[in-house]
Amino acid sequence: MVDPVLASRLQFAITVIVHIIFPVMSMGLAPFLIYFTWKEIRSGDAIYEQLRRFWTNIFAVSFAVGTVTGLVLEFEFGTNFAAFSTVAGELFGGPLALEGMMAFMLEATFLGVFVFGRDRVSDRLYFLSSVAVGLGTWLSAVWILIANSWMQTPRGFEMVTENGQRVVHLTDALAAYFNPRFPWMFVHMQNAAVESVALFMAGVAAYYVFRHHVWGYPIQQIDFWETTLKIALIALLITAPLQAIHGDAYARHVSETQPQKFAAMEAVWETESYVPEYIVAIPTTIDQLLNPWAKDLFGIGIPGGASWLASGGNAQATIRGLDAFSTQAPPVAIVFWAFRIMVALGFWFIVLAIWGTYRWWRGELFEDDLLHKALMGSSLLGFVTVELGWIVTEVGRQPWVIQGIMKTTDSVSPGLTGAEATFTLIGFITGYTLLLGLYIYVVARIIKSGPPPRDELDSIDRSLQTDTEVTTND
Amino acid sequence: MTNVEQLATEPLFGLPLADLWFVLLFFILGMFLFLDGFDFGIGILFAIHDDDEEKAQLLAAITPFWDANEVWLVVFGGSLFAAFPVVYANLFSRYYLLMFAILAALGLRGLSPEMYEQREDERWRLWWGRAFVLGSLTAPFLLGMFMANWLVGATTIITLPGIVVGLAVVALTVVDGVAFLRLKLCGDLRDRIRMDGYHALTAYLILFVLTIGYIQLTVSALRPDLRSPVIAGLVVLTFVLAVFYAGATSRDQYGLALGATAGLVFSLMGIVASLMFPIVDPGFELTVESAAVSILPLNIMSIGAVLLLPLIFVYFGVLYSAFSGPVTADESY
Numbered sequence: 001m002v003d004p005v006l007a008s009r010l011q012f013a014i015t016v017i018v019h020i021i022f023p024v025m026s027m028g029l030a031p032f033l034i035y036f037t038w039k040e041i042r043s044g045d046a047i048y049e050q051l052r053r054f055w056t057n058i059f060a061v062s063f064a065v066g067t068v069t070g071l072v073l074e075f076e077f078g079t080n081f082a083a084f085s086t087v088a089g090e091l092f093g094g095p096l097a098l099e100g101m102m103a104f105m106l107e108a109t110f111l112g113v114f115v116f117g118r119d120r121v122s123d124r125l126y127f128l129s130s131v132a133v134g135l136g137t138w139l140s141a142v143w144i145l146i147a148n149s150w151m152q153t154p155r156g157f158e159m160v161t162e163n164g165q166r167v168v169h170l171t172d173a174l175a176a177y178f179n180p181r182f183p184w185m186f187v188h189m190q191n192a193a194v195e196s197v198a199l200f201m202a203g204v205a206a207y208y209v210f211r212h213h214v215w216g217y218p219i220q221q222i223d224f225w226e227t228t229l230k231i232a233l234i235a236l237l238i239t240a241p242l243q244a245i246h247g248d249a250y251a252r253h254v255s256e257t258q259p260q261k262f263a264a265m266e267a268v269w270e271t272e273s274y275v276p277e278y279i280v281a282i283p284t285t286i287d288q289l290l291n292p293w294a295k296d297l298f299g300i301g302i303p304g305g306a307s308w309l310a311s312g313g314n315a316q317a318t319i320r321g322l323d324a325f326s327t328q329a330p331p332v333a334i335v336f337w338a339f340r341i342m343v344a345l346g347f348w349f350i351v352l353a354i355w356g357t358y359r360w361w362r363g364e365l366f367e368d369d370l371l372h373k374a375l376m377g378s379s380l381l382g383f384v385t386v387e388l389g390w391i392v393t394e395v396g397r398q399p400w401v402i403q404g405i406m407k408t409t410d411s412v413s414p415g416l417t418g419a420e421a422t423f424t425l426i427g428f429i430t431g432y433t434l435l436l437g438l439y440i441y442v443v444a445r446i447i448k449s450g451p452p453p454r455d456e457l458d459s460i461d462r463s464l465q466t467d468t469e470v471t472t473n474d
Numbered sequence: 475m476t477n478v479e480q481l482a483t484e485p486l487f488g489l490p491l492a493d494l495w496f497v498l499l500f501f502i503l504g505m506f507l508f509l510d511g512f513d514f515g516i517g518i519l520f521a522i523h524d525d526d527e528e529k530a531q532l533l534a535a536i537t538p539f540w541d542a543n544e545v546w547l548v549v550f551g552g553s554l555f556a557a558f559p560v561v562y563a564n565l566f567s568r569y570y571l572l573m574f575a576i577l578a579a580l581g582l583r584g585l586s587p588e589m590y591e592q593r594e595d596e597r598w599r600l601w602w603g604r605a606f607v608l609g610s611l612t613a614p615f616l617l618g619m620f621m622a623n624w625l626v627g628a629t630t631i632i633t634l635p636g637i638v639v640g641l642a643v644v645a646l647t648v649v650d651g652v653a654f655l656r657l658k659l660c661g662d663l664r665d666r667i668r669m670d671g672y673h674a675l676t677a678y679l680i681l682f683v684l685t686i687g688y689i690q691l692t693v694s695a696l697r698p699d700l701r702s703p704v705i706a707g708l709v710v711l712t713f714v715l716a717v718f719y720a721g722a723t724s725r726d727q728y729g730l731a732l733g734a735t736a737g738l739v740f741s742l743m744g745i746v747a748s749l750m751f752p753i754v755d756p757g758f759e760l761t762v763e764s765a766a767v768s769i770l771p772l773n774i775m776s777i778g779a780v781l782l783l784p785l786i787f788v789y790f791g792v793l794y795s796a797f798s799g800p801v802t803a804d805e806s807y
Contacts, residue, residue, distance in 0.1 A: 060588075061588065061592075063541065064541065064584060064585065064588045065585070067541060067544060067545075067548075067584060068580070068581040068584050068585060070548070071544075071547065071548055071551070071577060071580065071581075072577050072581075074548060074551045074552065074555075075551060075566060075573055075577060077555065077562075077563075077566075078551075078555070078562045078563050078565065078566025078567060078573070079566045079567055079570050079573050079574065080567070082563035082564065082566065082567035083563070085555065085559050085562055085563040086559060086560050086563045088559075089555060089556075089559020089560065089562065089563070089767065090559065090767045090768060090771045091771075092555070092559075093552065093554075093555030093556035093557070093559050093562065093767070093771075094556045094771050094774060094775055096551075096552040096555055096556065097549065097552035097553045097555065097556035097557075097775060097778075098552075098556075098775075098778050098782075099552065100545065100548045100549035100551075100552040100553070101549055101552075101553075101778060101779065101782040101783070101786065102778070102782055104545050104548055104549075105542070105545050105549070105782075105786045105789060106789060108541045108542040108544075108545045109542040109545075109786075109789035109790060109792070109793045110789065110792075110793070111541055111542075112538035112539055112541060112542055112793050112796075112797070113538070113792065113793055113796050115538070116537060116538040116797065117538070117796045117797070120796050120797065121796050125792070125796075132789075163764070169768050170767075170768065170770050170771045170774075171482065171770070173770065173771070173774055413563070413567035413570070414567075415567055415568065416567060416570065420570050420571060423571070424570075424571070424574050427574065427578070431578070431581075435581075435585075438585070438589070442589070442592055445592065445593075
C-alpha cells in the first residue's frame with residue numbers, strides 16, 4: 001500500500017498534468033475561433049468556415065474531456081485534501097464556485113449554440129456565442145488562477161481558531177483575490193495557451209504543406225493548410241517574444257515573494273552574491289545522480305547571471321540559498337531542470353517564429369523543408385512547456401501547499417486509508433492513460449480527415465443571401 | 475448595505491445567509507438532477523432501442539445541451555465548498571470511494587456520446603453505446619446513494635437507504651428522460667416511449683414510499699421531522715404531481731408533463747433538505763450556522779449568486795430556444 005499522503009499527491013499530480021492539456025487547448029483556440037467566426041460572417045469566404053468548423057471540432061472534444069477531468073479536480077480537494085479544504089475553504093471555495101457560475105456556465109451553454117447552432121441562430125448571435133465561449137474559457141482561468149496564486153502569495157486573511165482548529169478567515173477580498181502573484185500567472189498562462197495552440201496549428205499545417213510542396217503529394221484544399229500555417233505563424237510571432245518578456249519579470253517576482261522556490265530554480269544551496277546562471281548542472285558523484293537534493297554539482301554557467309536576472313540588472317546581488325530556510329527544500333533537481341528546459345524551449349519558439357516569418361517574407365514559406373520539419377517536431381512542445389512551467393510552480397513551492405501557512409503533508413484527508421488511496425491511484429493511472437490515449441486518437445483522426453470539403457459548405461450561399469437582402473433594402 | 479466595511483460585519487440586508495445558501499445548494503442540486511436527469515434517462519433508454527435511427531434521435535435530443543446541464547454539478551461542488559467547506563471536506567472524504575465511483579460514472583456518461591459520434595463503425599458504436607448506458611445508469615444511482623448517505627449520516631458507503639434512494643433516483647431520471655424526449659421527438663417513437671414513462675413513474679413512487687417508510691421505522695432522529703407540515707405537504711405534492719404527470723402525458727401535453735417532472739425532482743430535494751435542516755452534516759451533527767463560512771465570504775458569494783444566477787437562466791433560455799422543437803435523426807445540427 002502506498003502511503004495515503006504520497007498516493008494523494010501522486011493522484012493529484014496526475015489529474016492536474018492531464019487536465020491542463022484541455023483548458024490550454026480551449027483557452028488557446030478561443031481567440032482563433034472568434035477570429036474565424038468573425039471573418040466567416042464578414043467575408044463569407046468558405047475557407048474561414050472550414051477553419052471554424054475544423055478547429056471547433058477539436059475544441060468540442062477538448063471541452064468534453066476537460067469537463068470530465070476538471071470535475072475530478074474539483075472533487076479531489078474534498079476527497080483527498082479535506083484538511084486543506086477545511087482550513088482554506090473560505091478563500092479557496094469562493095473562486096471555485098464563482099468559476100462555475102461566472103465562467104463555466106457561460107462557456108458550456110454557448111458552446112452548445114456555437115457547435116450546433118450555425119443554421120439555427122442569427123449571424124450576430126452566432127458571433128456572440130463564439131465570444132461568450134472564449135470569454136468563458138478565459139474567465140475560468142481568472143478564477144482558477146486566483147485560487148492558485150493565493151496559495152503562492154497569500155494575502156487578505158487572518159488565522160483564527162474555530163472549533164479547536166486554526167482556519168483561514170477572509171478579511172480583505174480584493175487583497176486576497178488580486179494577490180501579488182495573480183497578474184503574473186494570468187498573463188503568463190494565457191499567453192502560453194495561445195502560443196501552444198499556435199505551435200500546434202503550425203505543426204499540423206506544416207505536415208500537410210510539407211507533404212504537398214516538398215514531397216509533391218496531391219492534397220486537396222492545400223490552401224486551407226497554407227492559410228492555417230500563416231495564421232499560426234502570426235500568432236506565434238506575437239506570443240513567443242511576449243512569453244519571454246513577462247516570463248523574465250515573473251521570475252523576478254518569484255525571487256521576491258517565494259525566495260525558496262527561486263533558489264530551487266537556480267539550485268543555489270548557500271546564500272551568495274555574484275551567483276552564476278547555470279546552463280547545466282551535473283552531480284559530481286554517481287550515488288548523487290538520482291538524488292534530486294544533490295548538492296555537489298558541477299555546473300557550467302554565466303558568471304553573475306542569476307544575480308543579474310533576480311535583481312533586474314545587478315550581477316553582484318545576493319541570492320538566499322536553500323540552506324537559509326528552516327523548511328526542507330523542494331526536490332531541487334526537478335525544479336532546476338524543468339525551469340531550464342522551459343526557458344530553452346521558450347527561446348526555441350522565438351527562433352521558430354522569426355525563421356518562419358523571414359521565409360514567408362522572402363516568399364519561401366512553402367519551400368523550406370527544414371522549417372516544416374522543425375515546426376512538425378515542435379507541434380506538441382508548447383504543451384510540454386506549459387507542463388514544465390506548472391512543475392516549476394507547483395513542485396517549487398513545496399513543502400508548502402499555502403506558502404508559509406500550511407504544509408502539503410498536513411493537507412491530506414485525515415481519515416484516508418492507504419488502501420483507498422492506492423486503489424484510486426491505480427484507477428487513475430489506468431483511467432487517465434486510457435483517456436489521454438483516446439483523446440489523442442480522436443484528435444489525430446480529426447486532423448487526418450482534414451477540413452470539411454468545400455462543396456458541403458453553405459457559407460457562400462449565405463453571403464449571397466446577405467448581399468441580396470442589402471440590395472433589396474437599397 | 476451602505477458601505478464596504480459592513481460587508482465584513484453584517485449579513486446583506488440582515489438576511490439569514492447561511493440558511494439561504496443551504497436552500498440554494500439543494501436548488502442547484504435539483505437543477506442538476508432535473509436537467510442532467512433527462513440526459514441520464516435518455517442514456518438508460520438507449521439500452522432498449524436497437525434501431526440505429528432511433529438511437530440517433532435519442533442522442534440528437536440531448537447533444538447540444540448535456541455539457542451545460544452537467545455544469546450544475548460543478549456549481550454544486552463549488553458552492554458547497556464555498557459556503558460550507560467543512561461539510562464539503564467531511565462528505566467527500568467520508569464517502570471517498572463513492573465519490574470516485576460517481577466521477578467514473580459521469581466520465582463514462584460524458585465521454586461516450588461524444589465518442590459514439592466520432593466513428594460510424596459498428597463495433598465502436600456498440601461499445602460506446604454500452605458505455606453510455608452504463609454511465610447513465612450508474613451516475614444517478616450513485617448520486618442517490620450519496621444523497622441518502624448524507625441524509626442519514628451513514629459512515630459506510632453501501633447502506634439500505636442508499637440503495638433504495640439510488641434506485642428511486644434512477645427511476646426518476648427515466649421519468650424525466652421520457653418527458654423530455656416526448657417534447658423533442660416526433661412520430662412513432664414518441665408514442666412508444668409513453669409506457670416507459672408510466673412504468674418508471676410507478677417504480678419511483680414505490681421506492682419513494684419505501685424510503686419514507688424506512689425513515690419512519692428505523693431512523694429515529696428524522697422521525698419527528700417526517701410529520702412536519704412541510705414534509706407531509708411535499709409527500710402529498712409528489713403524489714399529486716405524479717397524477718398530473720400521468721394526465722398530461724395521456725393528453726400529449728408535453729410541456730406540462732416535463733414541468734410535473736421538474737416538480738417531482740424539486741419535491742424530492744425539498745424533502746431531503748427539510749429532513750436535514752438545521753443540520754447540514756448529520757454525520758458530524760454540524761449545523762448550517764456552525765458550518766458556514768464567515769460573513770464576508772458569505773456576503774461576496776451571495777452578491778455573486780444574485781447577479782449570476784439570473785444571467786445563467788438567460789443563457790439557458792438562449793440555448794434551449796435555439797434548439798427548441800422536435801429533432802429528427804438526420805438532423806446533424
